[in-house]
Amino acid sequence: MTNETWGEIREQLQKRLGKNNYSTWIEPLVFAELTDGVAQFEVPTSFFGDWVRRNYGDHIRKLLISSGLGVERVDFTVNTAPRTATKPAVAEPAPAAKAPTRAKAMRSRAADEDLPGAPLDARFTFDTFVVGKPNELAHAAARRVAEGGPVSFNPLFLYGGVGLGKTHLMHAIAHDLQSRRPDLRVLYLSAEQFMYRFVQALRDRSVMDFKELFRSVDVLMVDDVQFIAGKDSTQEEFFHTFNALVDQNKQIVISADRAPGEIKDLEERIKSRLQCGLVVDLHPTDYELRLGILQQKADQYRDQYRGLVIAPGVLEFLAHRITTNVRVLEGALTRLFAFASLVGREITLDLTQDCLADILRASDRKVTIEEIQRKVAEHYNIRLSDMIGPKRLRTIARPRQVAMYLSKQLTPRSLPEIGRRFGGRDHTTIMHGVRKIEELMATDSQLSDDLQLLKRLLQA
Numbered sequence: 001m002t003n004e005t006w007g008e009i010r011e012q013l014q015k016r017l018g019k020n021n022y023s024t025w026i027e028p029l030v031f032a033e034l035t036d037g038v039a040q041f042e043v044p045t046s047f048f049g050d051w052v053r054r055n056y057g058d059h060i061r062k063l064l065i066s067s068g069l070g071v072e073r074v075d076f077t078v079n080t081a082p083r084t085a086t087k088p089a090v091a092e093p094a095p096a097a098k099a100p101t102r103a104k105a106m107r108s109r110a111a112d113e114d115l116p117g118a119p120l121d122a123r124f125t126f127d128t129f130v131v132g133k134p135n136e137l138a139h140a141a142a143r144r145v146a147e148g149g150p151v152s153f154n155p156l157f158l159y160g161g162v163g164l165g166k167t168h169l170m171h172a173i174a175h176d177l178q179s180r181r182p183d184l185r186v187l188y189l190s191a192e193q194f195m196y197r198f199v200q201a202l203r204d205r206s207v208m209d210f211k212e213l214f215r216s217v218d219v220l221m222v223d224d225v226q227f228i229a230g231k232d233s234t235q236e237e238f239f240h241t242f243n244a245l246v247d248q249n250k251q252i253v254i255s256a257d258r259a260p261g262e263i264k265d266l267e268e269r270i271k272s273r274l275q276c277g278l279v280v281d282l283h284p285t286d287y288e289l290r291l292g293i294l295q296q297k298a299d300q301y302r303d304q305y306r307g308l309v310i311a312p313g314v315l316e317f318l319a320h321r322i323t324t325n326v327r328v329l330e331g332a333l334t335r336l337f338a339f340a341s342l343v344g345r346e347i348t349l350d351l352t353q354d355c356l357a358d359i360l361r362a363s364d365r366k367v368t369i370e371e372i373q374r375k376v377a378e379h380y381n382i383r384l385s386d387m388i389g390p391k392r393l394r395t396i397a398r399p400r401q402v403a404m405y406l407s408k409q410l411t412p413r414s415l416p417e418i419g420r421r422f423g424g425r426d427h428t429t430i431m432h433g434v435r436k437i438e439e440l441m442a443t444d445s446q447l448s449d450d451l452q453l454l455k456r457l458l459q460a
Ligand SMILES: Nc1ncnc2c1ncn2[C@@H]1O[C@H](COP(=O)(O)OP(=O)(O)OP(=O)(O)O)[C@@H](O)[C@H]1O
Pocket: 124, 128, 129, 130, 131, 135, 160, 161, 162, 163, 164, 165, 166, 167, 168, 169, 257, 293, 326, 327, 330
């Protein structure tokens, strides 16, 4: 293949994939050779190679073939040698794409391979994050941290329900920081990984190395920090790491499924440390945000599944009906496009309802407190009237607490509202009931099985 051919193919890829994707994923590719039908490219890391293979391998192969080359397969190998500027078969980058900032970041990350972080998802950038009322504050705070100026709020604590974009924002911060400041050591990992690393260090008697490593980063991001609640030694180590970094004025970003004060079994001193920066929550999505996200995704899919038509009103219908979380929304759209492309039909409302019947049904389903009381009474063989009555016998009080717990878990009702439906009980009684069941579940496997079963029955 000549410089010219690869240059032309890259230009086509840039048009097809957009400038961002191009400069992130295509520009860093170094064409090595074409032998026996295999086009070989060099990549900075194996993660990078896997990503390009999965997402763009086919595109690249088809374009190579359409330029008249006999290519059966494209392959990506990690380039460990320093990159030379004199690869004979590679054209200079197309003028439209300037210095590959992300590629530099990739290389610096490769050099930082001693950092025990989790890989970043290349799709989770600020460009792909849709901003609406429910997440605008979290987004603005994340942007500010990503600008990497003087540390303004430390830590940044992001919290919110499942699938609302916490991980997305954290990855976006990391991507941005790495492209602006490739020299920074940015470490992103989940709290679970932090714990495993720590346990491993204890086992290998290398705790000092562990400490040194974590204290050497410039930005530490820990996802799902609620995971370390109740894990005493990990909490202790996390606390020291946290303090050491804050003392050095290094940025910390944390995420969790709830506010620091609400994480049970998290040491008070950690809670208060976590609260001293900026705590922002991602609220449940509203209709406009859901529609915005769907529109963005649909645009991407239109590029991917050329020729597929989506009828007016379908996205609005989905935004209206699927209110649980963004992950479910995305999953629904992915399925819809895949299905429509398989059957070769336009995406109409009818097709949507057929193809997504289960998701739509699940979203429709609203469990009521009355239903919960009835099911629990049946399960424990007590009278429904005892659910709301005054009897304090354990055989009645315990099922009642189970029903209180499930009401809190499965309905959006507040504690006072639940209290009213349990015979006008005070909200503190409900809170006590909920806590009691949470405690018992940890030790009483029968109770925890009962709860699982009841949940399944109620949500079915
Ligand atoms: N505002 C948004 N714009 C675009 N995509 C979004 C947005 N919010 C969430 N998503 C997408 O929804 C999916 C779930 O988001 P993410 O993994 O960040 O959620 P999370 O809050 O970390 O959830 P969990 O608590 O389960 O870890 C991802 O694919 C993400 O890209």
